[in-house]
Amino acid sequence: MDEQPTPRPQRPIEILRARHGGISKELKEYFNERQRLKKAIRAALAEGPRSVPEIARACGIPPPKAMWHVMAMRRYGEVVEAGERDDYVLYALKSKGA
Amino acid sequence: MPYIHDRYDALVIGGGIAGMQAALDLGEQGFDVLLVEKGPSIGGVMVGLNKVFPTLDCSSCICTPRMAESAHHPRIRLQTYTEVQAVRRDGAGFAVELLKKPRYLDETACIGCGECELACPIEVPHEFDYGLGARRAIYIPHGNAIPQKAVLSVEDCVFCGKCEKVCPADCMDFTQLPERVTTMVGAVIVATGLEITPMDAKPHYGRGLIPNVMSPLAMERIQSSNGPYGRVLRPADGKVPRSIAYVQCAGSRDRSIGIPYCSRVCCMYALKQALLLRHYIHDVEVTLYYMDIRAFGKGYEQFYRRALAEGVKVVKGKVGRITELENYDLSLRVELLDEDQRLVERRHELVVLSQGLIPAWHPSAILGIEEADDHFIKAPDLKVAPSVTTVAGTFAAGVAAGPKDIPDAIVEAGDAAMAAANYLAAMGWNGTAARVPVPA
Ligand SMILES: Cc1cc2nc3c(=O)[nH]c(=O)nc-3n(C[C@H](O)[C@H](O)[C@H](O)COP(=O)(O)OP(=O)(O)OC[C@H]3O[C@@H](n4cnc5c(N)ncnc54)[C@H](O)[C@@H]3O)c2cc1C
Numbered sequence: 001m002d003e004q005p006t007p008r009p010q011r012p013i014e015i016l017r018a019r020h021g022g023i024s025k026e027l028k029e030y031f032n033e034r035q036r037l038k039k040a041i042r043a044a045l046a047e048g049p050r051s052v053p054e055i056a057r058a059c060g061i062p063p064p065k066a067m068w069h070v071m072a073m074r075r076y077g078e079v080v081e082a083g084e085r086d087d088y089v090l091y092a093l094k095s096k097g098a
Numbered sequence: 099m100p101y102i103h104d105r106y107d108a109l110v111i112g113g114g115i116a117g118m119q120a121a122l123d124l125g126e127q128g129f130d131v132l133l134v135e136k137g138p139s140i141g142g143v144m145v146g147l148n149k150v151f152p153t154l155d156c157s158s159c160i161c162t163p164r165m166a167e168s169a170h171h172p173r174i175r176l177q178t179y180t181e182v183q184a185v186r187r188d189g190a191g192f193a194v195e196l197l198k199k200p201r202y203l204d205e206t207a208c209i210g211c212g213e214c215e216l217a218c219p220i221e222v223p224h225e226f227d228y229g230l231g232a233r234r235a236i237y238i239p240h241g242n243a244i245p246q247k248a249v250l251s252v253e254d255c256v257f258c259g260k261c262e263k264v265c266p267a268d269c270m271d272f273t274q275l276p277e278r279v280t281t282m283v284g285a286v287i288v289a290t291g292l293e294i295t296p297m298d299a300k301p302h303y304g305r306g307l308i309p310n311v312m313s314p315l316a317m318e319r320i321q322s323s324n325g326p327y328g329r330v331l332r333p334a335d336g337k338v339p340r341s342i343a344y345v346q347c348a349g350s351r352d353r354s355i356g357i358p359y360c361s362r363v364c365c366m367y368a369l370k371q372a373l374l375l376r377h378y379i380h381d382v383e384v385t386l387y388y389m390d391i392r393a394f395g396k397g398y399e400q401f402y403r404r405a406l407a408e409g410v411k412v413v414k415g416k417v418g419r420i421t422e423l424e425n426y427d428l429s430l431r432v433e434l435l436d437e438d439q440r441l442v443e444r445r446h447e448l449v450v451l452s453q454g455l456i457p458a459w460h461p462s463a464i465l466g467i468e469e470a471d472d473h474f475i476k477a478p479d480l481k482v483a484p485s486v487t488t489v490a491g492t493f494a495a496g497v498a499a500g501p502k503d504i505p506d507a508i509v510e511a512g513d514a515a516m517a518a519a520n521y522l523a524a525m526g527w528n529g530t531a532a533r534v535p536v537p538a
Contacts, residue, residue: 012272013259016202016252023256031220031256052336063335063426064309070336071326072221072232081328087338089331 037061037069038078042093045079051088102175102196102279106132107527108518109194109283111182112459114142115161115504116496116511117289118168123515125173129522132283133168134196135178139243141165142291144504146226146240148321151370151503152401158242165244178245183278185465190525191284192491200274202236202250207269210246212238214261214270222254224326228316230333231326236261241324284527285491285518288467288475289511290459292497295349295357302419303348303451309334310426311449314364317371321378330378332448334426339382339448342375343430344368345417346388350454359472361454361501365392368452369402372410385411385446387432395503420449455501465492474500485514491525493517 010018017023023031037059044050044058056066070091073079082092110121113135121133139145145165147157169176177196184195201208218234226233226240235254238246250261262270294313297306304311310332312320319325332339346368350361365388372384391412393402406412415432423429423445430444457474461467468488470476475494477484485493495514496507 011259012270013257013262016255016272017257020252020255027254027256030222034221056335064333067309067331067333067336068223068230068232071230074328075232075326076216076221076234084338087340089329089336089338 034069037065038073041066041069041073041079045091045093049082049090049092051085051090053088055091102132102177102281103130104280105282106130106175107283107522108132108285108287109134109182109185109192109281110287110289111461112142112289112291112496112498113137113140113165113168113176113178114289114291114496114507115144115164116291116498116507116514117142117287118164119508119511120287120289120495120515120518121168121174122164122171123512124518125171127515127519129173129519131174132194132281133174133176134180134182135176136181137239138179138201138247138249139165139239139245140168140176140178141242141244143315145242146315146322147318148325149370149374151366152395152397154370154374162242162244165242169244176245179249180279182464185286187491188282190527191282192286194281194283194286196279196281198277198279200252200276201247202252202270202272202274203248203265204269204271205245205247207267208247209267209269210238210248211266212248213264213266214248217260217264219258219260220254220256222251227319227326228313230316230319284522284525285493286465287485287493287495287511287514287518288459288461288465288487288498289495289514290457290461290498292455292501293458294453295355295456297451297453299349299355299357299453300352303345303417304420304422308420308422308428310422310428310447311420311451314367314371314450314452317450318367321371321374330375332426337426337447338379340379341383341446342372342385342448342450343417343428343444343446344372344384344386344450344452345420345430346386346452348417348451348453350452351389357454357456357472359454359501360392362392362394363501363503364452364454366395366398366401366503368450369393369405369410371450373401373405373408376408376410383411384409385413385444387413387415387417387430389414389416389435395505455497457498459498461498465489467492467494470500472500474498483517485510485517491521493521 040059056063107129121131221232223229224233236250414435419431421429468476493514495511
């Protein structure tokens with residue numbers, strides 16, 4: 001008798017993914033954009049501390065959008081405050097090891 | 099999941115300050131209480147406020163001890179992230195059906211360390227910060243949350259499984275499903291609290307699409323030290339605002355949006371926020387455009403005077419329209435009521451809409467409780483029994499029964515607990531005999 005290949009047991013996370021029909025198109029797009037913007041913000045800040053309008057200009061996005069994404073990076077410790085200029089806070093990348 | 103007993107003396111729906119107070123008052127009298135909260139943490143609106151009028155005490159500092167007490171009280175069974183699906187009269191009590199939403203982890207095993215949140219790769223707008231800040235798909239609701247347990251929002255999940263890999267307590271359980279639970283209770287207290295009128299209720303105020311026109315709850319978060327920006331900045335571009343306007347009655351006393359009543363707290367929260375802004379930002383100009391100031395509570399008039407003395411400006415005027423300018427400043431068309439209805443344009447860098455209060459939940463479908471004309475729970479005997487509803491054995495507390503501040507919500511919760519206790523006694527509700535020992 002032929003050996004039936006036993007189906008690999010599904011990992012729990014795969015069960016969850018299947019139950020929810022995978023990642024929605026909107027979430028995938030959102031996630032990709034968020035990753036892209038994080039990279040762009042990092043690049044903009046690599047040159048030194050910047051205000052939100054400056055970051056927005058460097059990334060080619062509207063300031064309200066830049067504000068949200070920079071604040072999200074601040075929330076999770078990737079970006080820190082680095083002084084103030086003309087009523088705008090300057091943000092910098094958190095130095096490695098700090 | 100820790101089990102829910104098949105019998106409680108009372109069900110309290112809503113874990114805000116009113117629900118917690120009602121549960122604690124009943125628990126202290128020896129009643130067994132099931133406290134059900136739809137969100138992942140108790141605390142309601144209060145735990146997200148910055149400071150409270152008129153004392154300017156830190157809001158979460160007063161709220162968190164109540165939260166801890168409610169969660170650890172031997173006679174209170176706290177059930178978060180759970181919704182009430184059905185309540186049916188059954189003999190002397192009510193048969194209750196609950197739906198426990200999955201957190202996708204074993205709540206008893208989670209140690210609240212937050213490692214999962216740090217590992218999660220996706221940030222989305224955080225409800226606790228009214229969208230201004232970020233959370234991850236799996237997250238601890240906030241720093242003061244009780245219980246301090248993570249919750250996975252599956253809608254935001256990219257199914258990478260990193261949370262499971264880093265969890266030191268090995269508590270992730272992706273196979274969890276919503277769980278139906280049934281129990282019996284003798285009485286029900288509804289304390290489901292408030293929402294604020296929608297940002298787009300008044301189209302000429304920008305329909306919620308102008309970033310620098312914000313809600314007062316968002317402003318509470320921005321002013322909080324653990325808020326989304328860590329300081330007061332405007333959402334459009336991170337500028338420190340130098341001129342801030344409050345538009346009073348921006349969602350109350352307005353028949354055109356179906357809210358003719360006064361929401362009772364907006365004058366005071368606006369004065370509070372304005373006064374604090376004067377403390378937080380050097381030389382900031384804060385102006386309240388108001389119809390009349392209602393400072394009715396103990397110490398409130400004095401607070402109003404203090405705000406004026408500390409430089410908060412008040413202008414009797416109706417704001418007709420808010421327009422966004424090219425640099426994200428705002429132009430307000432104001433009808434000056436003290437100057438012959440003269441129309442002027444006033445420029446500000448940030449605007450807060452003093453939105454009114456509406457009920458967060460309508461219990462009529464599930465509990466058969468009638469609503470009053472204002473859509474809050476009806477008290478047929480308002481003068482002498484403010485927490486008694488139209489359905490025997492059910493009671494209302496806090497903003498669920500009508501707009502009010504925190505002290506009034508607490509007083510009313512005490513009344514609801516007392517009314518429920520009296521009702522249980524009158525019904526001969528056999529609580530104590532059926533009572534099972536409380537698990538440690
Ligand atoms: C901007 C602002 C500032 C304020 N500042 C002050 C202040 O400084 N001082 C002051 O005294 N008052 C203040 N207030 C008023 C104060 O917020 C309320 O008085 C208080 O929060 C009312 O408490 P509550 O428990 O009735 O409702 P809530 O705080 O709304 O709590 C209700 C709870 O019930 C839960 N819930 C809702 N529906 C359901 C459901 N179907 N099932 C289960 N659970 C449910 C909610 O998730 C929530 O946890 C302010 C209000 C606003 C809007």
